Amino acid sequence: MPAFVPDISIMLTFALASIVLAVTPGPDMALFISRTVNYGRLHGMVCVLGAVTGLLLHTCLAAFGISLLLITAPVAFLTLKIVGALYLLWLAIQALRQGGGITLLTKSKRWPTVWQSYFTGLGINLTNPKIILFFVTFLPQFVSSSDSAAVGKLLFLGGEFLVLSIPIVFAIVLMAEWMANALTRSVALQKALNWSFATVFAGFAVAILAFEGRR
Numbered sequence: 001m002p003a004f005v006p007d008i009s010i011m012l013t014f015a016l017a018s019i020v021l022a023v024t025p026g027p028d029m030a031l032f033i034s035r036t037v038n039y040g041r042l043h044g045m046v047c048v049l050g051a052v053t054g055l056l057l058h059t060c061l062a063a064f065g066i067s068l069l070l071i072t073a074p075v076a077f078l079t080l081k082i083v084g085a086l087y088l089l090w091l092a093i094q095a096l097r098q099g100g101g102i103t104l105l106t107k108s109k110r111w112p113t114v115w116q117s118y119f120t121g122l123g124i125n126l127t128n129p130k131i132i133l134f135f136v137t138f139l140p141q142f143v144s145s146s147d148s149a150a151v152g153k154l155l156f157l158g159g160e161f162l163v164l165s166i167p168i169v170f171a172i173v174l175m176a177e178w179m180a181n182a183l184t185r186s187v188a189l190q191k192a193l194n195w196s197f198a199t200v201f202a203g204f205a206v207a208i209l210a211f212e213g214r215r
Contacts (some may be wrong), residue, residue, distance in 0.1 A: 004152025
């Protein structure tokens with residue numbers, strides 16, 4: 001197996017986190033559903049493509065930035081991992097406190113162009129602080145400071161996230177009308193999604209802190 005491919009256990013663990021994150025309501029999902037409901041599936045799909053472009057940029061920046069930190073400042077890398085674990089705990093708490101309700105954008109008087117929908121998807125992804133912090137603090141948990149193939153593994157995991165999340169968000173666009181009704185009217189569904197999100201990420205955070213505490 002090539003050095004840049006993580007262990008199966010790591011890939012499966014990361015896959016679970018990726019799927020939970022992809023189905024949890026947030027600004028991106030609200031935009032995809034809103035564009036689809038208001039302007040048609042084409043605009044929803046194009047918004048998704050814009051967001052995917054943003055995720056590719058996040059992956060590359062995180063992978064090369066973290067790898068530089070591995071080489072130049074191992075102590076800072078350890079600090080980043082601990083901060084990342086605390087951030088995951090904060091995400092879990094926020095998911096439970098806020099209830100995760102989704103607010104859909106209203107339709108404007110003028111229809112956007114396809115390019116406008118693309119850049120809107122790109123923009124909301126690039127400027128979302130939660131996504132930025134997620135990539136910067138979550139990806140480092142899956143590599144070791146002594147791993148010479150860290151860059152390749154980080155890029156691989158970023159690619160895994162895209163492969164798993166793209167079919168999910170496209171399915172959301174195809175079921176946009178049903179999703180809009182379900183997420184805005186069903187308190188039970190919102191709670192179920194957010195409890196799953198909170199459980200997975202709190203579990204990761206506790207495991208990371210316990211592991212680092214034993215080292």
